[in-house]
Amino acid sequence: MSALTDTLFTMLTDVNNAHIFTGDALDGYAEFPTPNCIVSDGAYGVGGFPGDPRTPEALGEWYEPHIAEWSKRSTLATTLWFWNTEVGWANVHPVLVKHGWKHEFTGIWNKGIGHIAGNVNGKTIRRMPVVTEVCAFYTREPRLPLTPGGDDIVHMKEWLLKEWKRTGMPARLANAACGVKDAATRKYFDQGWLWYYPPVEVMEKLVAYANEHGDPAGRPYYSLDGKAPLTADEWRSLRSVWNHEHGVTNVWDRPALRSKERYKGSMVRSAPRTHTPSATSASHLNQKPLDLMRRIIKASTSEGDVVWEPFGGLATASVAARELGRLPYAAESNPHFAELAADRLAEAVSEPLFA
Known part of the structure; x- marks a missing residue:
């Protein structure tokens, strides 16, 4: 049985001490407590889902209403991890700065040569194959009246x-x-x-x-x-948390998911680039590894902190936050993905969050 009921639209559901808002995050932020950390893994400007701009040039406009809400509801100690492509992030960065976010560094997820093996025609491709994504880390600009x-x-x-x-x-x-x-x-x-x-x-x-x-x-x-x-x-x-881990740099060598961690379900394609998961294919186009989500959440939060995941998908950041004893709040507009995310969260940790 699913961890959610059939009445999934614009509601905040508690699943195993995690929370999922099924609907547009812009409608859900008011129901979330103040965030200590935000993990954004939304539109990439590749037409990957309904509403995702077809090109990255429009991403700044797409994200701005969300960024405005993040700024409004954050404190000076709130941190942000922003996942995207290199050019996608470049188009959103000026909007983040405009709303008071200060860039600290950019993490590079290197998926390795295996990510493109067999998928590139060397006779026709006219660029170096891209095997990376970025995850830019921001703090709030320290400003006071x-x-x-x-x-x-x-x-x-x-x-x-x-x-x-x-x-x-x-x-x-x-x-x-x-x-x-x-x-x-x-x-x-x-x-x-x-x-x-x-x-x-x-x-x-x-x-x-x-x-x-x-x-x-x-x-x-x-x-x-x-x-x-x-x-x-x-x-x-007033100052954000940073838990330093020696030996870890901003380059993260980690293959894309192909193991049992890759969440699967049957896939029904109702329209081009519109996916409704069903039993054998990967349920989500761009699922992030749990170990990378654990790394960034552990680095920038403390136990009991509130972690927002505005574009939940399979809620990987929320699962990682739940495992680490943080309080996750995710939003997902696709009811089916929200159900899958709830199932993952229900299995993440069965014990109470705090003794």
């Missing part, structure tokens, strides 16, 4: 310096506050590319010194709500 709750949003480096100036103290006293010779002003008050994000222990010292020695009339300094100085936990919550 100069006035708590106000619309005067500036980069965090400008906020740090202006708040200190508001105390009436010279900038050099920030070094005394941190117990360093010149590192505080040189790193944390720099307004150019040499700016450093202050670690929690440094920010605690700056906040304490500013509020103890600054002009009493302007207190509190470095406040998010205008009522109290920010705490260590508040400052920590």
Whole structure:
């Protein structure tokens, strides 16, 4: 029996402590909790499913409503992994930057020569065979209002310096506050590319010194709500998670799925490029390996974090998140794929998420 019922349209279903919204993600985001991480594996601009643009040039327009919602519903600590082709990503990147996402690096999935073996005619092909996909990693641009709750949003480096100036103290006293010779002003008050994000222990010292020695009339300094100085936990919550794994680079050598992990079902083709899975063929055109999804989710989230998968397909990111003790929320507009995804999630982990 399927993990979902037949009433599948525009509903959020709980499956084994994972959640699937069957319908357009744009209608489902309001039902999802704030994301710690978003894993996007949607349109590639190849006409791969109904609604996917036929060419990558239209991908920026296709993704923009989603990106706007991601930005609106994220925090400064939310991260994004964006899967696509090289040229597809290139067309979407400017839209991501426009909405406040900061590119950190791009992962390259190298599927290897086996991906094209026997499928390329060397006499007619006029390019090097493509065996890669990209997965670009983004964080939120660190921006805060100069006035708590106000619309005067500036980069965090400008906020740090202006708040200190508001105390009436010279900038050099920030070094005394941190117990360093010149590192505080040189790193944390720099307004150019040499700016450093202050670690929690440094920010605690700056906040304490500013509020103890600054002009009493302007207190509190470095406040998010205008009522109290920010705490260590508040400052920590503004920065995204990164769990570094030694020996792992941005090039991921991993064959495309051909093993038992490749999800199969019979396939009914009701129209060109329109697939309704049924029993022997691969159910999804571009299923991602679970180990790669585990890698990126583990790198950028903590246990209990909320992971969004706006274009679920077979919900591979959600399965990986479920296995890692995260809270997945996926959306899938095709009811049949939503059922297959629910079946996978139902089998992913049977124990309760938390003891």
